Amino acid sequence: MAIFVDENTKVIVQGLTGSQGRFHGLRNRDYGTKVVGGVTPGKGGSDVDGIPVFNTVEEAVVATGATASFIVVPPKFAPEAILEAAAAGVSFIVCITEFIPARDEAMFYNILRRNYPGTRLLGPNCPGIISPGRCNIGITSGDIALAGGPVGIVSRSGTLTYQALYELSQKGVGQTTCVGIGGDPVPGTNFIDCLAAFEADPETKAVLMIGEIGGSEEEKAADFIKSNMSKPVVSYIAGVTAPPGRKMGHAGAIISGSQGSAQAKMAALEEAGVTVAANPTEAGEVMVELVKSL
Amino acid sequence: MDLFEYQGKRFFSSYGIPTSKGEVVEEVAEAVRVAKEVGFPAVVKAQVQVGGRGKAGGIRLVNSEEETEVAASAILGMDIKGHLVKRVWIEHASDIDKEYYVSVTLDRGSKDHLILISSQGGVEIEEVAESAPEAIKRLHVNPIDGLSEDEARQLVADAEIDSQARQGVVETLLKLYRAYVDGDADLVEINPLILTTSGKVHALDAKVTLDDNAAFRHPDWEDFRAAQELDGREKLAKEKHLNYIGLDGSVGIIANGAGLAMSTLDVVNQVGGSAANFLDLGGGAGADVMAAALEVINTDENVRSVLINVFGGITRCDQVAKGIVDALKRVDIQSPLVVRLDGTNAQEGREILANYGSDKIQVEATMIDAARRAVELAGEER
Structure with a gap:
């Protein structure tokens, strides 16, 4: 078992004919992911290294039976691409696009929630998801992951996700699924969505959660862990000494209150019974020890 | 990108939000000219992107050309918390009856837009949030639905805005929401939004943060960017x-x-x-x-x-x-x-x-x- 994607997940790539889409799409296929089609308006009928390209997501879904989409298009076109995928019945959308305006993110997030409650969006601005040995959608390098579980990883930061995967794999501890939720203001999938899925996944025995300063998602995750999780969670929060980010005027300060600092997040997680490590290496080491004792 | 007050006021004006007539200047002589034009009493305001400029002596009320010259000379070149004052904004001093607070920003927690309003504006809003949290009213706006006039009216009433100011504040709120959405701002804040003794509602200050990711929709932002001060x-x-x-x-x-x-x-x-x-x-x-x-x-x-x-x-x-x-x-x-x-x-x-x-x-x-x-x-x- 894995969460959200596995060896049966059929994926289309929106933007497959672009240089980024081609690079990552083919890389994902080489990893063993079932990349069954691509979508680029106006390029239907062509192919990318044998992968058929369609004009619309709907055509691609009808022809291939895909249930997941990997969106690799520029920020200007990403909102439309996401909504097109949802309208065509795609149930799992991974969008790695960076620099999407917050207004657009808030809009498509709410449209998905209201009109397509069965669709899950991962990202935008995320590295994607990998269920090692089964499916890799996104830009994570497959060779730093190790199949077989028992650890589930969820992270807001791209490079720290890779770091975590690598540290565990080096020590022979495998992963069920590693989800990069991305650090944008309005992420489609949050910590709690992933924690709940890991809790329900029989193969996942422990969860590594990597957060960072800003927002209050880590605090909410701590509440969830406290009341809903039986599996052990190890965490690392980046940004203890980071310069305060752009202060969102007085309004921002009011919304976040005392929440948002690394200290507040770490305290909330510790209070929920989570083992909080001081740096990513320590988080890996703590998890390796924990897995030995399972 | 955080805008200077004068840029924020220009931004507000382009969405029809009333602000005081004024001008931004870099020279003392220019300051005197503008003060004469807008009429005394006038206000000379330091343009820096840091809070507390009033307390630092960066805002002065002037009643004559001589006073303007003294104030502008003192403020231009002033160091306010490490920020060098290169420009001052001059506007006609308003006759203030009441001061309110309004803002719109993204609520990352609920993933929608959040309007804050208070009848106790003009002071640090964090202090109001501490001492009298009930004086700040909140309205979450789903981006799909937007802000309706009825909702704005209800919110203004809930916030106990003085009755003679309500229509003006409702109109300002609707324009402010539009400016926030169409203008791709991360934050728009007016503190204070004032009611003048002659019964007009207008923005006395402007705090605006634009979403850099949306610059592709706003070629006119280049003008704002040109004045930004990076080391x-x-x-x-x-x-x-x-x-x-x-x-x-x-x-x-x-x-x-x-x-x-x-x-x-x-x-x-x-x-x-x-x-x-x-x-x-x-x-x-x-x-x-x-x-x-x-x-x-x-x-x-x-x-x-x-x-x-x-x-x-x-x-x-x-x-x-x-x-x-x-x-x-x-x-x-x-x-x-x-x-x-x-x-x-x-x-x-x-x-x-x-x-x-x-x-x-x-x-x-x-x-x-x-x-x-x-x-x-x-x-x-x-």
């Missing part, structure tokens, strides 16, 4: 498309990815050092980007050592190592470099650095060891 190093970093924030420590930091960069700062701190900066290379880390990063850090006199922390995913460590070697040929680095490469092709990368054989470069295997070494070197050099 030389931040400007250089921006030109090179690096995510850089200057700090005051002695260990220069270069990392790939914001999370890893933050984490590197943390680890340097844990081993007793202090970072000179935050620098995220972004996705790629080829020679051009690395050279640019080293160039930026090289201009920081406080830097005593540089810690390069790269985790190779898509970015391969051998490419990063080649980038470092190439960059060293182009940039004359003053400080020793400690390099930690891990992930894809890390071994190859370390070999490239070892073969280059520069006594400027030290390679460490882990993040902690690299941080320790960099901190030691920063100490030794002092």
Whole structure:
């Protein structure tokens, strides 16, 4: 078992004919992911290294039976691409696009929630998801992951996700699924969505959660862990000494209150019974020890 | 991008939000001219992007040309919390009856837009939030539905805005929401929004943060950007498309990815050092980007050592190592470099650095060891 994607997940790539889409799409296929089609308006009928390209997501879904989409298009076109995928019945959308305006993110997030409650969006601005040995959608390098579980990883930061995967794999501890939720203001999938899925996944025995300063998602995750999780969670929060980010005027300060600092997040997680490590290496080491004792 | 008050007022005006007539100037003589034009009493306001300028003496009421000359001379060139005042905004002083607060921003928690309004404006709103939280009313707006006039009217009534100001505040609120959405702002805030003794509602201040990601929709933002004040190093970093924030420590930091960069700062701190900066290379880390990063850090006199922390995913460590070697040929680095490469092709990368054989470069295997070494070197050099 894995969460959200596995060896049966059929994926289309929106933007497959672009240089980024081609690079990552083919890389994902080489990893063993079932990349069954691509979508680029106006390029239907062509192919990318044998992968058929369609004009619309709907055509691609009808022809291939895909249930997941990997969106690799520029920020200007990403909102439309996401909504097109949802309208065509795609149930799992991974969008790695960076620099999407917050207004657009808030809009498509709410449209998905209201009109397509069965669709899950991962990202935008995320590295994607990998269920090692089964499916890799996104830009994570497959060779730093190790199949077989028992650890589930969820992270807001791209490079720290890779770091975590690598540290565990080096020590022979495998992963069920590693989800990069991305650090944008309005992420489609949050910590709690992933924690709940890991809790329900029989193969996942422990969860590594990597957060960072800003927002209050880590605090909410701590509440969830406290009341809903039986599996052990190890965490690392980046940004203890980071310069305060752009202060969102007085309004921002009011919304976040005392929440948002690394200290507040770490305290909330510790209070929920989570083992909080001081740096990513320590988080890996703590998890390796924990897995030995399972 | 945070706008100056005068830019914020221009932004508000373009969406029909009433502001006082005024002008921004850089010279004392110009200040006197504008004050005469708008009519006395007038207000001379320092244009800086930092709070507390009133308390620092950056806002003065003037009643004559002589007073304007004295005030403008004092304020122009003033240092307010490290910000040099280069411009002042001059406007006719308003006859204030009441002061309110309104703002719109994204609520990351509920993932919708949040309007805050209070009948107790003009003071620090955080203080109101502390002392009288019930005096701030909130309305969550789903972006799909937008803000209706009925909702705005209800909110204004709930906030107990004085009856003679209600119509004006409702209209301002609707325009402010439109400015926030159509103008792609992360934050719009009016504090105070005033009711004048003649019964008019208008914005006496303007705080606006624009969403840089939306710049492609707003070619006119170039004008705002031209007046933004970055220090030389931040400007250089921006030109090179690096995510850089200057700090005051002695260990220069270069990392790939914001999370890893933050984490590197943390680890340097844990081993007793202090970072000179935050620098995220972004996705790629080829020679051009690395050279640019080293160039930026090289201009920081406080830097005593540089810690390069790269985790190779898509970015391969051998490419990063080649980038470092190439960059060293182009940039004359003053400080020793400690390099930690891990992930894809890390071994190859370390070999490239070892073969280059520069006594400027030290390679460490882990993040902690690299941080320790960099901190030691920063100490030794002092």
